[in-house]
Amino acid sequence: MNDNLFIVVFAAAIYYGTPLVFAALGEILAERSGVINLGVEGMMLLGAVGACWVATSIDGPAGVVLPIAVVAAMLFAAAGALIHAFLTITLRVNQIISGLALTIFAGVAGVSSYLAGLWDLGQAPVANQFGKMDLLGWGDLPVLGPILFNQTLLTYLSWLLVVLTSIYIFRTRWGLQLRAVGESPQTADSVGVAVQRSRYLHVLAGGAFAGIAGACFSLSILPTWQNGMTLGQGWIALALVIFGFWRPDLMLVGAYLFGGLSSLRYTLQARGVEIPQLFLDSLPYVMTIVVLVVVSNSAARRQLGAPAALGKPYEREER
């Protein structure tokens, strides 16, 4: 362990920011298509339980078990997202209500904990986990090495996905269609974009990303299952989408800021620096309120550059 405070804080910011990056990146995709999904917290727990289940029940080398576990996490969480997609896109239920219902349904007192009980998870740390590794051989670089290049494979994957998603949204034809669906589904529809299909796909992709975020918890941070182990991180991810103005690059900065703050409090405490903890303790709840205020106030949404059709079901007849 490196004792340099600067390095410790920045390396922790990236490690603990990584699940936020995955979850918020997925939510950016869903919201860019016009569907807000407040079920992120619940989907993360579904992903975490799915990943832990695979890692507990399959024996084998890490190179085989871990990819399967991550895919399982994506599928579990996407299954949760499918419920939300069906309710909000096909049945046109209020997106806020459906998302909240999903978080309750999948959350600490719901399906994720039920499955964990059924499969008897959480008895011991999983054998195969994502540890820190020096993938590129740059871990010995001064300062940057320990901060950037001594992270887990999941962190490297998150960087790749942030780059690819940015290119996808802003530099490809599909990304243009996605943005059109989120801004003005009527217009998109009139030029032949399949609005419903686009929304389904991006909500499901958002769920899959949230699943990887869950896997960060059950395969790396704790490396086992405990009921409700994400403890409100999904809500912070939702807020990061807003604070990142629906852009992956800005969101990444925000995620690392939160990851850093969350561990800085203890780092300072251990070094005898007193900081008011109530502020940090209340952050997830304050974030939740901010999210709900912003998403339920159309003027605020416009101001921040949200997709114009965010939260609005698309009904072709109304054209």
Place this chain on the structure above:
Amino acid sequence: MVSQPSNTRLRLRFAGIAAVAVLAVVSLVATACSKSSSSGSSGGTVKAAWIYVGPTNDGGWTQAHDNGRKFVATELGGKVKTTYKENVKEAEVAPVIEGLVKDGNTIIFATSYGYAEPMAAAAAKYPNVKFEQATGDLITAGKTTPSNYAEYWGAGEDTLYLSGVAAGRATKNNKIGIEAPFAIPEIIRHINAFVLGAQSVNPAATAKVVWTNDWFNPTAEKQAAESLVSAGVDVIFSHQDSPSAGEVAKANNLPWVGYDSDQSGAYSSVWLTTATYNWGPRYLSRINAVNDKTWKSDNYYGTIADGFTTLATFGTIVSADTKTLINAELTKAKNAGATSFGWYWGQSDRQDQSGAVKIKKGQTLSQKDLYEMSWFVKGVDGTLKN
């Protein structure tokens, strides 16, 4: 395109609302899933119920209580019918208690601190049912409680003192890191006992305390442990429910003391030991008392001698010498009598962080003294504010 949209839309909306309702109902059912196990037939059967704050497989607090329930079921066979409710939030316990009374349970064990007030209220309402509250402090605090309400808990600090001995022997730079949830008397006395244990074999040992502000939060627990390591401690004691500090200990190859769960298997390379609890005998004796009609309210404080407080298996890194020393203390405590606890508090003058003497040599502490402890012993580096 202007065909019959409103009807279809209405139907869709209705289907949507119905689907959300179904989701909600399913999660409620999943939450409130209670299981009962009856062993054998009735006839002089006591119906006993447990209320848990967590799931029965949490690998810690609730699991230990549920092992106690299973112990009772095995010991008494057909003489008892046990039920439990898990994941019961403290704020939502009242209707759960009502339901258990209506189901005909004659003794109810509630196992989280925050259940105490509703349990006492229910005891006043249902005088024919016995109410037993774990970790409550209404009776110790001198509050008036009904005669069918009892409290039970025990001297976990005694086994933490012995764990402290192992930690004091394990540290090389005399800096032990402690992470704990809240600065409340229960945790403060546990930390004090642990540090006194460490200092009993290593007078130079000091402890740095970091508060996580959470009983259970794997991420925060890991971050707190990492912060202690980066501040230079070389032994970790985590008074928390998840094993994530063990992960940090393993990654840095540092000795680790956990809390209330034996992790000697999964973390054998870094594990020292810790305090664990054996609830079964208490449950057995109370249910027997209901059966014999000898049940009386009490304020039980379990000890090493009566088998309530136990020491987890030693890890492989604990030296034979240290094991011998701790086992000798353990034997002494076992022989000291079922109601004796806290033999170490008055072994010498005990100073607080400012150097003021808080316990005089030879003084013994009562349960009430322990329940009100709100100062750190000398050598603890940490504040009493969260």
